[in-house]
Amino acid sequence: KQEVTQIPAALSVPEGENLVLNCSFTDSAIYNLQWFRQDPGKGLTSLLLIQSSQREQTSGRLNASLDKSSGRSTLYIAASQPGDSATYLCAAYSGGGADGLTFGKGTHLIIQP
Amino acid sequence: DAGVIQSPRHEVTEMGQEVTLRCKPISGHNSLFWYRQTMMRGLELLIYFNNNVPIDDSGMPEDRFSAKMPNASFSTLKIQPSEPRDSAVYFCASSFAGLGIGEQFFGPGTRLTVL
Numbered sequence: 090k091q092e093v094t095q096i097p098a099a100l101s102v103p104e105g106e107n108l109v110l111n112c113s114f115t116d117s118a119i120y121n122l123q124w125f126r127q128d129p130g131k132g133l134t135s136l137l138l139i140q141s142s143q144r145e146q147t148s149g150r151l152n153a154s155l156d157k158s159s160g161r162s163t164l165y166i167a168a169s170q171p172g173d174s175a176t177y178l179c180a181a182y183s184g185g186g187a188d189g190l191t192f193g194k195g196t197h198l199i200i201q202p
Numbered sequence: 203d204a205g206v207i208q209s210p211r212h213e214v215t216e217m218g219q220e221v222t223l224r225c226k227p228i229s230g231h232n233s234l235f236w237y238r239q240t241m242m243r244g245l246e247l248l249i250y251f252n253n254n255v256p257i258d259d260s261g262m263p264e265d266r267f268s269a270k271m272p273n274a275s276f277s278t279l280k281i282q283p284s285e286p287r288d289s290a291v292y293f294c295a296s297s298f299a300g301l302g303i304g305e306q307f308f309g310p311g312t313r314l315t316v317l
Contacts, residue, residue: 123305132206132293132308178245182303190303192245 091116091183095193103201104171110164110196112179117157119181120189124153124164126175127195133178136164169200206309208294214315220282223312226275227296233303236269236279237293239311245293251277252299284316 092115102108112122121140125133137146137153139162145154152165162181166173176195183189207226215221227234236248249259251271259269266285271277281288291311297304 120303125308130313132310133295133306135305135307138305180306190247194244 091119091181091189091191093179093181093191093193095177095179095196097196098194099197099199101199101201102169104169106169107165107167108169108198110166110177110198112162112164112181112193114160114162114181114191116181116183117160118183119157120184121182122153122155122162123180123182124151124162125178125180127178128175136177171200171202174198174200206294206296206307208292208309208312210312211310212313212315214317215284216317217285218283219316220280221284221288221314221316223279223292223294223314225277225279225294225309227277227294228307229275231296231298231307232274233297233299234271234277235295235297235306236277237295237308238290239293240290248279250303281314284314286316289314289316 094113096111119141123138124136127133137148139146139153139155150167155162176197178195180192209224232253234251237245238248239245248261249269250257254271267281269279291313293308293311295306295308297306
């Protein structure tokens with residue numbers, strides 16, 4: 090069964106820094122991997138979806154990479170801002186039905202002004 | 203598009219009462235998911251519909267939980283009878299799935315408190 094791990098569980102950095110969030114998965118046979126952010130008391134907002142055939146996706150200051158062979162995806166945030174403070178979750182889809190979808194527990198990110 | 207719509211946003215009820223949560227997916231999406239989120243257990247998938255048909259309900263915790271999708275634009279999650287341990291935030295998400303599960307879009311959630 091797929092396991093998805095996000096380390097660290099929490100991260101606090103000063104405004105302006107570039108940072109990397111990590112997502113590791115145990116089964117490299119994934120179809121896609123999706124990154125979300127969740128603000129307190131809100132739903133999940135989709136950030137980026139990477140298909141298994143892709144190596145990276147970019148949206149504004151965000152860049153997500155996927156390395157299936159190493160079982161790893163990273164979310165790079167450039168020039169961090171206080172508004173980036175949120176919990177970031179990744180979800181790996183390994184095919185089949187919904188039992189092939191596994192979420193990590195998230196990284197709680199705080200950007201200090 | 204208004205995104206995924208859920209109602210109510212907050213629900214407070216007493217143990218033993220029936221609770222019905224509602225979801226309207228994004229128009230054109232053919233897959234719908236119900237999730238539950240708690241601090242202890244994180245995000246749990248309860249049930250997954252594709253083209254209005256329940257495909258995988260292995261995450262439904264017990265028979266007290268049931269879900270329906272009578273048409274492509276509406277789904278309900280019902281808990282009867284409710285118990286305090288059902289207190290959580292319940293999310294609905296939708297996607298367009300060709301082969302497998304595509305990009306998911308979540309609703310704002312319903313915060314359920316069972317006293």
